[in-house]
Amino acid sequence: GIRAARSNAPTIAITAHYDTFAAAPGLAVGSSDNGSGALVLLALARMFGTLYAAPESVPNPNILFLLTGAGELDYMGLKHWLKTADNRVLDSLEFVICLDTLSDWANPGANELYLHYSKPPKDPTVQKWYDRVEQAARKEGVKLTQLHKKVNLASPQAAWGHEHFAQQKLLAATLSAVQWSRKPYGASSILDRPGSLNLTFLAQTARVVGEAISMRLFEDQGQDLHLFKPGGALDASMPFMAQWASLFGRTPRMPPYFGRDSPLEGAMMGVLKEHTTKASKLAFPLDKSYVFYGGDQAQLSVFKTAGAVFDLALFGLVLTYLAALFVSIRVLTQGWKSFADIFVAPPKKGKKGR
The missing domain is CATH 3.40.630.40 (Zn-dependent exopeptidases)
Structure with missing residues (x-):
């Protein structure tokens, strides 16, 4: 004071x-x-x-x-x-x-x-x-x-x-x-x-x-x-x-x-x-009715992930890879004709007479 x-x-x-x-x-x-x-x-x-x-x-x-x-x-x-x-x-x-x-x-x-x-x-x-x-x-x-x-x-x-x-x-x-x-x-x-x-x-x-x-x-x-x-x-x-x-x-x-x-x-x-003329410090204990837990600071880790566009692009690449793999296996095992038959409609069956 x-x-x-x-x-x-x-x-x-x-x-x-x-x-x-x-x-x-x-x-x-x-x-x-x-x-x-x-x-x-x-x-x-x-x-x-x-x-x-x-x-x-x-x-x-x-x-x-x-x-x-x-x-x-x-x-x-x-x-x-x-x-x-x-x-x-x-x-x-x-x-x-x-x-x-x-x-x-x-x-x-x-x-x-x-x-x-x-x-x-x-x-x-x-x-x-x-x-x-x-x-x-x-x-x-x-x-x-x-x-x-x-x-x-x-x-x-x-x-x-x-x-x-x-x-x-x-x-x-x-x-x-x-x-x-x-x-x-x-x-x-x-x-x-x-x-x-x-x-x-x-x-x-x-x-x-x-x-x-x-x-x-x-x-x-x-x-x-x-x-x-x-x-x-x-x-x-x-x-x-x-x-x-x-x-x-x-x-x-x-x-x-x-x-x-x-x-x-x-x-x-x-x-x-x-x-001031004189200054002093007085310490005192906190009331035991108040209970505090843990520390005052903690580390928070934040990870940035890819967006939805990346997921769609990755899905397209995987789908393309699987399609190419399917074509390769089909051609190597059964030939091109077998692969081309996939895109040809099957012949219609005729009606039987009485």
Whole structure:
């Protein structure tokens, strides 16, 4: 995370899961779900790292970046972190924004965001956070719809990551490009490829999150700041996002086949170490209720066979060969006359008289 100027400052958390799910694990690259969320989180770490690097502009709140695994398995990594995190960290959380499926692979042209939350905006503090996100979206020209849905405790699978925070009485919301959660099986697709990503819209989404948080960071100044304006020093880097979109797009990340010491995981940790005050990695075991068989990749052999024309030609050659063989044997054994008699009609028999 990024430390604030004061030691007892509140914390704003940004979280996303980076794993995927599909029937073919070796093809589960999940560029939209949830490579897009992890991509925007890394971009935000870079943007806020630049902001906090200037001593004169260090705001009071801390910013925590949380990348988790096994998100497609009921957010198992997120739940493990909530169970093991220091109580002081949890108590300091003022707001948590979860980034999930920020690009819809089934509808790549849609440029709309949804803010999902479980806690109704009755409290002024809660309402203020929801309003900040909406104001930031309006500033970036992005349509945003707020959707309130209570946590279904009877469901075996949480619809969104923020629901696990809500069960801990923590204020959280999920920002997504889809209106309904598809996890886990509805989100699985080998067609979720890098071509479905709209990097321009993802950069806009990063600015929406950045502007919403900056309204809280500098609210005491009483002015409308636009820190993450397009083309500015704090804007999301398009080459950076394109590089990470390509990396996510060629790396299957389905648990448990995704290696703990994979190059992708090391690269993500490298970005967080470079742009945050402190970065650490926490391993956790997968729930035994999930059983996986076999490997994530297998070799498929495909053999090209001749078409129907070849079969017809071969049939004609064999038929010609057999006919020639028959003629040769007939002529050699019985002579040409015998062979010619085949084509001569037999004489008609006359009728006998009474």
